[in-house]
Amino acid sequence: VYIVAFGKAVLGMVRAAEDVLEDHIAEGIASVPVGSQEDMRRVGKWDLLPRNNSRIQIIEGAANNIPDEMAHKAAMKIYSLLDSLTEKDLVLALFSGGGSALLPAPYPPVTLEEMAQVTRILSHKGATIQQLNTVRKHLEILKGGGLAKVAAPAKVIGLVMSDVVGNDPQFIASGPTSPNNTTAQQCLDLIKSLGVMSVIPESVISMLVKRAEASRHLKERAEYQYKNATTLIIGSNEIALEVAQRRARALGYLPYILSSSLVGNAITTGEMFAKVAAFLCCSKAHQSHKNSQQLMQLELDLIQSGLSKTTVNEMRMLATESINTNVPVCILGAGETTVEVQGSGKGGRNQEMALACGLKLHEF
Ligand SMILES: Nc1ncnc2c1ncn2[C@@H]1O[C@H](COP(=O)(O)OP(=O)(O)OP(=O)(O)O)[C@@H](O)[C@H]1O
Numbered sequence: 001v002y003i004v005a006f007g008k009a010v011l012g013m014v015r016a017a018e019d020v021l022e023d024h025i026a027e028g029i030a031s032v033p034v035g036s037q038e039d040m041r042r043v044g045k046w047d048l049l050p051r052n053n054s055r056i057q058i059i060e061g062a063a064n065n066i067p068d069e070m071a072h073k074a075a076m077k078i079y080s081l082l083d084s085l086t087e088k089d090l091v092l093a094l095f096s097g098g099g100s101a102l103l104p105a106p107y108p109p110v111t112l113e114e115m116a117q118v119t120r121i122l123s124h125k126g127a128t129i130q131q132l133n134t135v136r137k138h139l140e141i142l143k144g145g146g147l148a149k150v151a152a153p154a155k156v157i158g159l160v161m162s163d164v165v166g167n168d169p170q171f172i173a174s175g176p177t178s179p180n181n182t183t184a185q186q187c188l189d190l191i192k193s194l195g196v197m198s199v200i201p202e203s204v205i206s207m208l209v210k211r212a213e214a215s216r217h218l219k220e221r222a223e224y225q226y227k228n229a230t231t232l233i234i235g236s237n238e239i240a241l242e243v244a245q246r247r248a249r250a251l252g253y254l255p256y257i258l259s260s261s262l263v264g265n266a267i268t269t270g271e272m273f274a275k276v277a278a279f280l281c282c283s284k285a286h287q288s289h290k291n292s293q294q295l296m297q298l299e300l301d302l303i304q305s306g307l308s309k310t311t312v313n314e315m316r317m318l319a320t321e322s323i324n325t326n327v328p329v330c331i332l333g334a335g336e337t338t339v340e341v342q343g344s345g346k347g348g349r350n351q352e353m354a355l356a357c358g359l360k361l362h363e364f
């Protein structure tokens with residue numbers, strides 16, 4: 001068994017694979033963010049670091065999630081390893097969010113610097129991760145199913161930690177083991193619609209044009225069938241929520257999953273959680289006269305925040321159950337919020353969300 005791994009979460013995945021497969025692992029290469037191993041050591045997470053006698057080479061690169069020379073070196077090593085395999089070999093491809101930047105291998109003549117430039121231009125123009133990865137899939141060898149093709153005739157099992165809302169495997173880390181259901185024409189249309197045609201490098205545009213033309217003649221040619229590859233999502237918001245729900249129950253709470261796909265501004269989302277808490281408390285306080293003015297106002301606020309009427313009704317029932325059983329409620333949610341970083345403070349999206357929730361609760 002050969003291991004190839006790339007992404008922000010793969011150090012621990014590598015270790016878990018080593019613990020299960022032990023000596024069956026022939027060799028492996030993992031591309032992880034700069035400083036990952038040191039971070040794990042500093043916080044004593046030895047169980048998320050490769051074993052002492054590990055056969056897996058760890059390469060650190062892609063500072064700030066931008067593809068760089070080290071990540072490219074890792075990608076080329078992974079390419080050479082996969083290219084040398086036979087039908088007797090099995091590849092475990094372990095990947096997670098951040099995998100796109102950690103496995104950069106542009107088709108020549110597109111250069112690494114040009115790839116980084118395209119990524120920057122599209123993200124600054126507000127392209128979604130699906131749009132950005134659609135473009136990457138048409139410009140890079142190992143993306144858009146490329147990893148599975150290079151590894152053939154070896155069998156490939158992709159084990160994936162999703163960071164993409166909706167968990168479509170063709171977009172997580174740019175779908176290295178999944179069929180590519182996007183077209184080069186879609187990339188050109190996107191570049192046009194974002195108004196960046198004139199600043200995207202010429203080599204990139206001409207490659208996309210060539211690919212778009214080639215795919216028009218593809219109908220007669222047999223398309224690659226991906227018979228050697230399987231992709232399994234082993235981590236996602238939904239899975240995390242299920243586990244959190246079980247844990248909350250074990251800790252003596254009444255858990256309720258609000259959503260597995262929260263999106264939007266971190267502050268607005270934090271405030272929404274505070275409103276949910278206020279709504280639950282208010283529902284509990286007004287069991288007898290359900291039409292209180294305050295309750296109606298909060299209900300309206302929640303619906304305006306994007307919650308459905310069904311969710312609001314379910315939360316009312318939850319409040320009743322909580323009163324009857326005297327068990328406190330635990331509201332769970334997952335997704336990906338966004339933050340506009342201002343100034344040079346420290347923080348993260350969840351911290352900003354939690355603080356916004358705290359401030360709003362204080363108001364209530
Ligand atoms: N609320 C905030 N206040 C200040 N700085 C922030 C805040 N949120 C994020 N940042 C800064 O922006 C950087 C990137 O944030 P982001 O949340 O995208 O991190 P990430 O964990 O790398 O994301 P992901 O892995 O989901 O792509 C953080 O490392 C931090 O320095």
Ligand SMILES: O=C(O)[C@H](O)CO
Binds near residue numbers: 100101133163173174
């Ligand atoms: O690496 C990537 O492409 C993003 O994190 C989405 O998976």
